Amino acid sequence: MDVEPFSLPLSRPLETAAGAIESREGFLVEVTIDGVDGVGEATPLPGWTEPPEVCGRALRDIEQPRTALEGDELADAPAARHGVTLAVLDAAARAAGQPLYRYLGAPEHRESVPVNATVGDGPPAETASAAENAVNEGYPAVKLKVGVRPPAADIDRIEAVRRRCPDVELRVDANGAWSGETALEIVPRLAALGVAVVEQPLSAEELAGHAELRGRGVAIAVDEGLLEHSPRAVLAAEAADILVCKPMALGGIDRARDVVETARAEGIDALVTTTIDGAIARAGAVHLAASVPEIRACGLATAGLLASDIRDGIATVEGGSVPVSQGKGNIPPR
Template identity: 30%
Template sequence: MTGKEGDVAWETLDLRTAQPFGIARWTHSSYPRTFVTYAQDGLTGRGEAAPNAFYGETGGTVGAVLPLLAEALTDGWDWDGLHERMTARMPQGHPSVKCALEMTAVEWAARAAGVPAWRLLGLSPLPLPESSYTVSLGPLEEMRRQAREAVSRGHGVLKVKLGTGQDRQIVEALREEVPGAALRVDANAAWTRPQAKRMLDVLAAADVELVEQPLAAGDLEGHAELRRLSRVPLVADESLHHVSDVPRLAAAFDAVNLKLAKLGGPLQALCALRLARAHGLGVMLGCMIESSLGIAAAAHLAGLADWADLDGALLLANDPFGGLEWAAGQLERPRGVGWGVERR
């Protein structure tokens, strides 16, 4: 799909993962991603829409609302105006489309200023935390193989997808398989309260560094109770849809997972990050399955986070963007003007 509205143009590509990628809710190998450009005064800004069904989006909804939301982008310097006009058109939802448009405005302005986006945003050049590499959900032997191969390629931090009846066995097997690696787990909202309570000792015994979203997104009471019992920090992912969710999560979680595509863009993620710090929350900077363009935008903010989970593009077989420098899980701050990546 391609389209154009005023100075905004877009194109949808099917990104494919090198291996089928499974979490508690689904397994897919193909991900439609829409790449958006905004042209003004001879300069172009670029953004990516990485829709996720959990947040009410599909490739179809992206195509349907892009023409309407693209009208909101009339001046690459006017970020507040863009946000207000997008919100007026679509008060709820469509965060990945809003993200793509916000990304284009930020990169356009960074290119107009001749600086990297992180510098335009006034951020210090802090080193990025090492990113985790995801072990996706599948048969136990396959998960062991993924973990072994990732560690042999130099990854020191693994994020293990859980949410099955075999989670204890998975955690114990991977701890045994890669004894030197830091392990994080992500239940993707799939555990019941009793199941989560039973897992706490398993996670602590395996020296798991953190657990993402053990319970259903709306179960803040359950998370608050679990947090009182847990020695492992609890990180909100599916419970966080919008900047305004952050304050009430502080009573139920130790940290939040910020993803640009679910929060509505880099400026919204930066707002959420500041708000999280003001409420004493830890911060993970995460991603969807997305190209190096989307990952780069997150990387510009990642120096402010405690943990990074930015492996989305590493899992792809056909990443349309290049220019990010990885040494296993260690991503260098993108260099160059704007987002610092180039179309291949």
């Protein structure tokens, strides 16, 4: 197994309530299984996965990728496990002569996956312009980062977006910024502005608080909470209408697919997003989303946030959706 570090600066920082994301450092993972090559990507994000040093060490310690996965050697390193899993699945899908999404179990051909635009914190006019551009480009949904400013200032931003984009599906992601009290005040105002989804309004520990916010006119999506607890615990606490599945943080596209299926079996929806991964992990997440019937718009429109990428022209947005690669495996070989 080969492990190669990379560093990808963002074209500009993504401002969130949990801090700004400025660049992404990770590792390309290359395997050969029964003579077939596979490529994966491990792109840890502190706060969401193991730290980069731990990820790199875990990857370099691996002698046999399949044995490492079978022995659950990467249980404490979700990004490393993601990279190895994606490489192994890529090789397996290639060997089977199938695009990755079909190999993962998609019941039928799938041309593309709908995606939401991702708009970081910024002043109202800037936020509204970014949202309007996204609508003009054909995005079916726009997600705004909130919680950096006081609630009243976020409401101003959302109102500015609504004026310019009367019909788009609006989502907001607070990354855990609000107290229960603030959220109980703000959620009805979001509902009045036609916001469809609020992602992680309360801190990751909160389960009962999220459960209490449901049924107030805005779907409650849990993201960080899935990692703090477990997807099972979030479902058992009835804390979410939607689970936000990040394969890098959940330890691989296989694990993330299990979470999506488990949620849906209980009548809870799920969507796929990334930690702003490089092209290979982003493409893997697109295959995962494509393997799930009728998935709602996913947070996979992040290629444009990167100033450079490990591969160009892979899993990029065209008119509000990302085309699904129909060749063998994850992405075409170089």
